[in-house]
Amino acid sequence: MKQIPEIKLVPKPETEEAKAAVGYQWNEVAGTRHKLGGKPDSAFGVEYPKCEECSQTMTFYAQIDSIGDDYDLADCCVIHVFVCLDCFTTVSMINQCPA
Template identity: 75%
Template sequence: MEKTEMLIPEIKLIPSPTTEEAKAAVGYKWNDVAGTRHKLGGEPTGENVEIPSCVMCKQPMTCYATIDSIGDDYDLADCCVINVFVCLNCGTTSSQIDQAHA
């Protein structure tokens, strides 16, 4: 029987910058969504994201976190996100940048 990936419940993360410099780095002037999509678990964010298979043991990986672009000054390829995957079987991780419009 083929294993399917495990889904961790989605846990939203909210940036809490503590310095003026950090506060200025967060958010976009012309985009209200980018910069707010940080989370643990849930489905990976983005269009047509394929769940990767582990390079070590070939098991389907689990989306462990999604890290959003930070803001205008620290943008990831035009408001992309980074999806972080982990193999819960052997502990291997992988990440990829994905385009996401919502």
């Protein structure tokens, strides 16, 4: 399993509607944890899935945070995306991150 270097992603809303959708009234951290690579952030640990095609442990590829109050994922959770770099299959899951 390879580890991709961590690359922080910063949202850049380009319309007024998108700008209004980003952020939380009561949480300054949620909505800022988007990234590629590194290790998944999790309040309870993350078990790396096995590829359904080749049974190898998958590589953590990305973490997509909740967007804001109107598009919240299960109380400020993030989506973790894993990829098999041999078979190019992916798995995603929603996980709780530390606040």
